[in-house]
Amino acid sequence: MKHATQIQLAQTGILSPALLTVAEAEQWPPEELRKEVAAGRVVIPANRHHHHLSPIGIGRRLRTKINANIGNSSIIGSHESEIEKLRIAVKYGADTVMDLGTGSEIGEIRRAILAASPVPIGTVPIYHAACQVEKMTDMTPELLLEVIAEQAEQGVDYMTIHAGLLREHLPAARKRLMGIVSRGGALTAQWMQHHQKQNPAYTHFDDILDICLRHDVTLSLGDGLRPGCLADASDEAQFAELGVLGELVRRCRQAGVQAMVEGPGHIPLDQIQENMRREREVCDDAPFYILGPVVADCAPGYDHITSAIGAALGAWHGAAMLCYVTPKEHLGLPNHRDVRDGVVAYKIAAHAADIAKGIPGSRQRDDDISRARIRFDWEAQFALALDPDKARELRAESLQEQAAVEQRQTTTAATSENNAEENAESHDYCTMCGPKLCSMRVFREIQENPNPPLRNQT
């Protein structure tokens, strides 16, 4: 079993080093976790060529994971810039990173990212295949397999393959308001229509499984027909593809290849729970890896927020991993600030869902920061914050604004005694309420003096 995959090892009763690492991180009994991996309900994306990887587990009963997409496009981005995005994503808590690069030096950048990354790296091989031909329709099934094999040898931990989108789904996609918004889905559709042939990822799925088996690449079964707007959510095209993804999950498991399933996209709040339930049923509880979903289409510039709402709900109702969306979604390629904003918004969504799901210990950090809050222990609050830098920065900004006001008051009028007193104790309140009207300060006084001398009763 030297070259066995994680699911094969688990099925034969072996507790692999990766599995033991995950069990410890999740505080699960290893044997319990082994059963989940063996059943395919948890995946551990860990290509055996990805050195220095800290393996993680992805499954609905584990802590919710988040993914950050990086990668240059043909017109923007550089080698150093992408490594810096990886660093930022990991610093703020991304559990995996997908390199969606489509620009120049695509292979070299991927190599550098793999060498630098302690977290699993995912890719979408059809992007690289499309970059190697002049027109997408020039791609051959052989080229796609070559690219998959090359990336598997490089050490890519999981790959999105859009094998569930079939020719027969195209009429349903044509009826939509927005058609096909998945890049891989649109390219595949273009190829199928031009050649009047079935999706090569579907017809050559066994060849893909062979490659994945050799290197233990986890397949992320892409949803090429994910809805691109609320009007297209939960439609015929989306669920027709989901049915095929369920079939492919079973083929993966039979072949000993780990698999997860990708999901929408744009979905209104009231359809999220049903979408999570349906995937679980159709795909035999394979880990669901969802993009957002954004719950409104009309907030470009804020889609990290619009989608964090959907992501929190999705994770609570069963999604195992959340693919972040940044403020640049629908507008351009995320820069370093966007990567940070997206990652933190998704840490919030994942964390809120873990609390709602009752993942043991998930509320500890919240209780600790609340205790620090009533102690006015600002340093402890910053240390416990999901983004300590931002909390520190906003508090500093507020204190500066306060100082500027006091400066003005000092030069225009006499400094009040109050101000002097307030400065002396500036730790025990914030500029939101000031000291006299600080509820926590007032409540502390109440607690310290529970039994005042009796006066006249009401």
Added chain:
Amino acid sequence: MKHATQIQLAQTGILSPALLTVAEAEQWPPEELRKEVAAGRVVIPANRHHHHLSPIGIGRRLRTKINANIGNSSIIGSHESEIEKLRIAVKYGADTVMDLGTGSEIGEIRRAILAASPVPIGTVPIYHAACQVEKMTDMTPELLLEVIAEQAEQGVDYMTIHAGLLREHLPAARKRLMGIVSRGGALTAQWMQHHQKQNPAYTHFDDILDICLRHDVTLSLGDGLRPGCLADASDEAQFAELGVLGELVRRCRQAGVQAMVEGPGHIPLDQIQENMRREREVCDDAPFYILGPVVADCAPGYDHITSAIGAALGAWHGAAMLCYVTPKEHLGLPNHRDVRDGVVAYKIAAHAADIAKGIPGSRQRDDDISRARIRFDWEAQFALALDPDKARELRAESLQEQAAVEQRQTTTAATSENNAEENAESHDYCTMCGPKLCSMRVFREIQENPNPPLRNQT
């Protein structure tokens, strides 16, 4: 009935001008809306001294409303700055604004805000009362009533009164991790403990109702015991107070005073629906006006996001109005940027909830922007965005980053033909994918060429 309140007018079958305005805005038959106002399920906060007000309706069956808090504290903020915050809040879509000022010139600032505001203005009178005495315990019931009367005469449309927090609730509050985090609640508790007397807002509630009746001030029954962290959510103290709020709703309706009920605070995702249901039951479907709720305690600097998640869920499950939370929550007083960030995050939450609730027409804007998106009509997308300025700004930023990269490429190597071609058609894709891998561009080609010449079939 010259001085009748909106609920009294509705109960006598009169369709007031304010009601007709609301009916038109909500696209409701006036007679149907009248029944809701008469029953107290919709309130129309419209003080008869607030000139230039555009009345709005607040109720669970109407479009979800959002409120923005502004107001200086004793140590920060100025007259001009507060008027600018009002302007920003209204520009980005706040339906009401609360002036929580506690600093100097508090009365003059409120007057200026009322004169400038087309949206209903709310206040928390106990703040002003507390500012007029050296120690909170020096406040008298008479002073509180004076302040309420003065603000009612000024034209304040709705007031938060913490009349539901009773002496007998304090032992439950003492058991909490964070105790009392509501400012009004903490000040009231301090007063009750010091004087060993019942809450003056409760003992003098009939006097408060008399004032509200004279000027048609809507009461917003404050939750002084709202949980300040997840650990305290849905506890004995919170629900004990809710029971009293239900009693006060009935007293308001009996007196002909409009009333809404304020709600939490900090609540985990999985308790939000039950909180909404419970308020509806206990308070006879009085409009629920909730603060967030934030669904995790550990994200200072991002609480507009953490709470927008909870707010969207709350509104979907029945909250009528959402009080925004800004990124500065728990850190300091919001500045102009924070007000904008908070308002837009809450417009998103309210909008997503309205779509989920099936409010007629609520998805129109989303469908329109999606159509603009597939047309690559950037100007239409900006115009339909909840924050056009931000969308424009981020798109411009992305194009600038692209130009900078091209500049570097031009100076270090020959410009590729591709780049020139891409520049020429820069409207029909974004820097996220570039032109070749733009799904929408690819799908357009598929749509324009649905029946290519047949080749060899698979």
